[in-house]
Amino acid sequence: MNLTTPSLLACLMLGLSYNPVFAADVANNSKAAAGSAATAIDAAKHPFLDPNQLPSWSKLTPEKLEQDALLALELSQANLDKICSVTSPDFENTISALELAVDPLETVWSRAMTLDSLSDNAEQRKVIAKLTPKVSAFFASISLNDKLWAVIKRYSQSEQAKALQGEQQRLLQLTVDSFKNNGADLPAEKKQRVAQIQARLATLSKDFQQKVKDSTNEWEYVTSDASMLEGLPEAVKAQALAEALAAKKASEKAPAWRFTQQFTSYGPVMQFAKSDELRKQMWLGRCSIGNGKYDTEKIIWEILSLRSELAKLLGYANFADFKLHDRMAGSGSKALAFIEDMHAAVRPAFLKEMTELSSYKAKKTGVVSDKLSPWELAYWSEQQRKELFDFDSEQLREYYAIDNVMQGVFGVASKLYDLRFEELPTFYKTRGDKPADAVETWHEEVKFYAVYDNKNGKLLGRFYTDWHPRQSKRGGAWMSPLDVGHNGKDGRAAKQHLAIIAGNLTKPLEGKPALLDHREVETLFHEFGHLLHVLLSDTERSSLGGTSVAWDFVELPSQILENWTWEKEAMDLYAKHYKSGELMPAALYKKMLAARNFQSANQAIRQCAVAKFDLELHIQPEKFAGRSLDEVDREVLQAYRVPLTQEQPSTMRGLNHVFAGGYSAGYYSYKWAEALDADAFGKFKQEGILNPQVGEKFRQSVLSKGNTKPAMQLFVDFMGREPDKNALLKRSGIEVPDAVSAK
Numbered sequence: 229m230n231l232t233t234p235s236l237l238a239c240l241m242l243g244l245s246y247n248p249v250f251a252a253d254v255a256n257n258s259k260a261a262a263g264s265a266a267t268a269i270d271a272a273k274h275p276f277l278d279p280n281q282l283p284s285w286s287k288l289t290p291e292k293l294e295q296d297a298l299l300a301l302e303l304s305q306a307n308l309d310k311i312c313s314v315t316s317p318d319f320e321n322t323i324s325a326l327e328l329a330v331d332p333l334e335t336v337w338s339r340a341m342t343l344d345s346l347s348d349n350a351e352q353r354k355v356i357a358k359l360t361p362k363v364s365a366f367f368a369s370i371s372l373n374d375k376l377w378a379v380i381k382r383y384s385q386s387e388q389a390k391a392l393q394g395e396q397q398r399l400l401q402l403t404v405d406s407f408k409n410n411g412a413d414l415p416a417e418k419k420q421r422v423a424q425i426q427a428r429l430a431t432l433s434k435d436f437q438q439k440v441k442d443s444t445n446e447w448e449y450v451t452s453d454a455s456m457l458e459g460l461p462e463a464v465k466a467q468a469l470a471e472a473l474a475a476k477k478a479s480e481k482a483p484a485w486r487f488t489q490q491f492t493s494y495g496p497v498m499q500f501a502k503s504d505e506l507r508k509q510m511w512l513g514r515c516s517i518g519n520g521k522y523d524t525e526k527i528i529w530e531i532l533s534l535r536s537e538l539a540k541l542l543g544y545a546n547f548a549d550f551k552l553h554d555r556m557a558g559s560g561s562k563a564l565a566f567i568e569d570m571h572a573a574v575r576p577a578f579l580k581e582m583t584e585l586s587s588y589k590a591k592k593t594g595v596v597s598d599k600l601s602p603w604e605l606a607y608w609s610e611q612q613r614k615e616l617f618d619f620d621s622e623q624l625r626e627y628y629a630i631d632n633v634m635q636g637v638f639g640v641a642s643k644l645y646d647l648r649f650e651e652l653p654t655f656y657k658t659r660g661d662k663p664a665d666a667v668e669t670w671h672e673e674v675k676f677y678a679v680y681d682n683k684n685g686k687l688l689g690r691f692y693t694d695w696h697p698r699q700s701k702r703g704g705a706w707m708s709p710l711d712v713g714h715n716g717k718d719g720r721a722a723k724q725h726l727a728i729i730a731g732n733l734t735k736p737l738e739g740k741p742a743l744l745d746h747r748e749v750e751t752l753f754h755e756f757g758h759l760l761h762v763l764l765s766d767t768e769r770s771s772l773g774g775t776s777v778a779w780d781f782v783e784l785p786s787q788i789l790e791n792w793t794w795e796k797e798a799m800d801l802y803a804k805h806y807k808s809g810e811l812m813p814a815a816l817y818k819k820m821l822a823a824r825n826f827q828s829a830n831q832a833i834r835q836c837a838v839a840k841f842d843l844e845l846h847i848q849p850e851k852f853a854g855r856s857l858d859e860v861d862r863e864v865l866q867a868y869r870v871p872l873t874q875e876q877p878s879t880m881r882g883l884n885h886v887f888a889g890g891y892s893a894g895y896y897s898y899k900w901a902e903a904l905d906a907d908a909f910g911k912f913k914q915e916g917i918l919n920p921q922v923g924e925k926f927r928q929s930v931l932s933k934g935n936t937k938p939a940m941q942l943f944v945d946f947m948g949r950e951p952d953k954n955a956l957l958k959r960s961g962i963e964v965p966d967a968v969s970a971k
């Protein structure tokens with residue numbers, strides 16, 4: 229198992245959501261799962277423990293989950309007990325054994341979390357809720373296990389341990405650090421408190437996520453007034469009609485349109501709907517997430533207070549310092565300084581953009597007002613952009629059929645890293661006969677692929693894709709590494725990787741393929757970037773592979789890949805008209821590029837605002853406790869916003885990232901990694917965006933290395949120097965102020 233610090237935090241959050249990043253830390257080794265168990269597992273009786281890397285999803289029922297999770301807890305505990313009784317410790321029977329000890333539980337739980345995020349149902353939810361406290365208590369108990377720590381400590385001080393090299397040395401060092409940073413050296417009563425806090429936090433995060441999910445899913449706005457649809461793209465109207473029909477709120481004779489808080493509904497309405505009323509309703513819906521009967525505020529304050537207590541118990545001034553001590557940023561104050569510098573650099577451009585937007589609207593409507601309404605921002609921005617650049621972003625969709633985009637991302641990866649992708653047949657239980665050698669999936673829309681290294685023909689790994697929204701799926705887009713492999717260079721049999729990329733992208737409609745917008749193409753490339761980090765991982769130890777890197781580095785491989793969605797040379801591999809196959813015309817591409825940095829300061833400020841509030845809440849929660857969250861939000865972020873006609877509830881109310889994902893005190897990582905990616909992409913831009921030599925260098929320095937070296941070292945290995953944070957401002961077309969460039 230992964231015993232690095234992020235993993236223990238991940239373990240603490242296991243079962244809360246399938247976060248793209250912390251999912252990385254529940255990577256399991258299902259073959260080892262069976263192998264390390266005392267007795268062979270009967271896969272028919274225990275499908276969640278099936279040693280086959282590809283489980284039979286239809287057999288993974290809630291009853292089996294409960295039974296298998298309890299068995300996995302026993303098996304994992306037995307593995308730990310075995311380490312506790314070691315009398316002559318060596319690397320194999322301590323550090324290596326510990327990495328593998330929890331495989332049975334990680335196997336079961338990562339499969340359960342896959343179903344929780346992709347194929348949710350009430351009964352399964354109940355079982356997961358029942359198991360979550362047990363599972364998180366188990367993980368929390370590891371670093372508080374005195375006997376275990378005594379054995380590990382004794383080994384770490386031995387001559388053999390001091391002579392370790394390479395990955396073995398790294399794994400030892402991270403293991404010891406993580407024990408210390410999780411309270412292993414604390415007196416008994418404090419250790420007990422740490423365990424209590426971790427268990428309570430796991431439950432609170434699960435509750436938070438549930439409230440967000442329920443409030444998102446419950447909300448709908450149905451109208452039979454066709455005039456409200458004016459301005460909406462045809463695909464969005466068709467989707468809303470289909471939604472209303474499916475919900476039995478409309479019929480062929482009496483059409484109606486159902487809008488939801490799913491981004492494929494919310495986003496286009498806010499951007500395109502002429503009707504102020506429709507946009508206002510959607511905005512009110514957004515405000516209801518984590519609010520009203522699903523209020524998450526109490527949970528938020530309790531989480532913050534417990535996190536603060538935990539950090540202090542462990543010897544840190546605050547939770548942000550605890551979380552960031554082994555990341556690139558190093559401390560809460562350094563991360564905050566990075567965000568505040570970024571804000572200072574971007575603010576003048578942001579204010580200018582907002583003034584221009586206000587006067588544009590006044591000019592168009594003839595009504596002068598000093599404040600815009602929150603539901604007007606995206607709409608008037610889109611109008612202004614269309615006029616300024618003569619560009620309708622919806623025109624791009626016809627060039628972004630999802631299968632073409634997938635071929636495009638395969639093409640880019642193949643050229644850069646010399647890979648070959650192959651789609652394999654799949655079957656889903658309700659879809660009739662099973663074709664020979666087909667792979668079972670959890671839904672009929674799921675596809676399955678294998679990827680090979682052309683240099684030696686070796687299978688590197690396999691992955692599922694699941695791209696479209698449905699009721700049983702959670703929101704957003706993510707990559708989860710179901711099973712990170714290892715290269716076998718330490719003498720153990722090599723194992724290939726297995727992962728999932730999933731999202732809520734526009735569905736196919738009316739016999740047309742799914743036609744994505746540009747943001748969705750970026751999302752797909754982004755998740756694919758995370759996927760490559762896993763598939764190209766080339767490490768001896770699974771727990772050091774793939775996305776197990778420092779949190780503020782993990783978005784580099786994903787965000788850098790988004791750059792290829794803006795380069796014509798790469799787009800010519802996939803941006804073809806879905807009917808005619810013609811390439812995107814150069815004129816349309818030019819417009820798209822010209823409009824790229826429109827309101828880039830606004831975008832940047834929004835992310836800085838979430839990052840700033842996240843850090844402030846985790847650096848000094850006691851300063852704000854007892855007050856209204858919305859009020860504190862407004863106070864802290866005053867300089868990050870412009871006044872609007874109506875105050876918005878705090879975005880934290882619905883932010884799974886911070887309260888049910890791995891981004892607590894870590895939201896700044898997006899901007900941080902963007903600074904890294906803008907800088908690193910400069911090298912591709914200079915030497916050729918499809919240049920295989922630069923690709924190979926990136927693969928060897930970053931993608932294949934996982935967490936085998938500190939993140940800064942990986943970056944320096946690729947670039948030959950430390951990061952230049954002004955690269956991001958330059959890419960966004962924002963002037964770099966002297967004060968910032970001098971730093």
Ligand SMILES: [Zn+2]
Nearest residue numbers: 248758783786
């Ligand atoms: Zn990401």
